[in-house]
Amino acid sequence: MNQFRKVIRNWEDWEATAGEISAFSGVVEKIFHNEGLPAADIRELPPSTNAVFRVGDYVIKIYAPRQAQMEPEEEQRIERFAMWRAGEAGVPVSEIAAWGCLKDQYDFYYLISRYMEGQPFGEVVRRMGTAEKRRMGARLRDLTDRMNTPCAPFRQVDVLTDPDRQVRWQGYQENFRGDRKNYLEGRCFGEQVFVHGDLNGGNVLVDKEGGIWFLDFAEAVPASALYEQMYVAVELFQMDAALLEGYFPGYSREALAELITDGLLMHDFGGDLVRRYFGGPDGLYTVKDLAGRVRGRLEAGGYSGEIFGRS
Known part of the structure; x- marks a missing residue:
């Protein structure tokens, strides 16, 4: 039965x-x-x-x-x-x-x-001060650097060109979609590595000893490390300046804006992230327009690009 x-x-x-x-x-x-x-x-x-x-x-x-x-x-x-x-x-x-x-x-x-006992990352960092957030950002970078390394083939997907990974860009201006396509075709984003692909606030857990755990690997794909790093910056860190400074030590505002822009354009969830954090399709005609919005968000959030100690 x-x-x-x-x-x-x-x-x-x-x-x-x-x-x-x-x-x-x-x-x-x-x-x-x-x-x-x-x-x-x-x-x-x-x-x-x-x-x-x-x-x-x-x-x-x-x-x-x-x-x-x-x-x-x-x-x-x-x-x-x-x-x-x-x-x-x-x-x-x-x-x-x-x-x-x-x-x-x-x-x-x-x-x-x-089942892992712990609290979602987003809840934990809300209680942290600036220095503690920077240390947490550095710890996350260490974990993703360990994970984002070359890997044997495990999933037949091209994150840049597969048609089913363009769906979230529907509804954007035709000019923007064309510029995005040309931009991705004309850039080299480095070697493909293993990425988790969905390190959001619910998929990163902090246990009572402060240990960090990654959950739910359903979106894992071979892709540029930028794919992971952008998603951490935007979705996990919510563009918090102190977390960004720990995770991206020494990145100028311009360099980090470029990394985030590139990652948004290639990520399966990129179209949704632009809607949620960077103003959506209205008035967005070129990749340069998007990069400007990302830079503006970094500036408004107080991201400095300075190098801070990790002790």
Whole structure:
């Protein structure tokens, strides 16, 4: 007898269902029984592309099935590899407890990892002073530098040209989209490395000893290190000057603005980030216009570009 009773015909059906404990409780219980893991109350976690729940000392991620126009087996493989790769590089990541596929009404591929106790990065840094933020920024740079190194092929994607990675730029001026395309085609962004791709405030955890953990590697891709560094600056740090000064020691305002602009133009979430932090499409006709907005945001936030001690 199937445990899952909802109907998934497309992405919209999945999106409407993915966060419902009632829809997945039977599926989760059966998976934990099959894996020999202890039963526990199922709790909600922040919304995600996939169905993600806390179950006692574990987190289970159930990948969107093929009926939602996804490739769950491949997504599971990529995330398993990415977590292993980051751990091998010396980055603290959660331990994988189990993975597999439950054949129910749909084929539900899943990944179970240890639940990490801690606070989201954004909540922790709000209580920090300037010097402490700079030290935290430097610690984050050390971790991403360890991780952002050349890697064996693990995902067939071109972050600059794949059509499905241009979607978030729809709605921008045609002039801007054309200039972005020409700019990306005419620049060299250095060697491709392994990047996490989604180091936002919910995916970076600080434990009670002050240790930093990276979560949720679903967006890991091969890309320029700028892809990661921009996202840390904009989405994780929210352009906070002290955090930026720790992470980018000695970068002039002009150099950091160029790095952030380049990263925005290449990142899968770049179009959304420009809307959220840099004024959106209105009045944006060229890459130069975007670079000006980034410089203005750095200046308004008090970023100095000076080198500060890390002790």
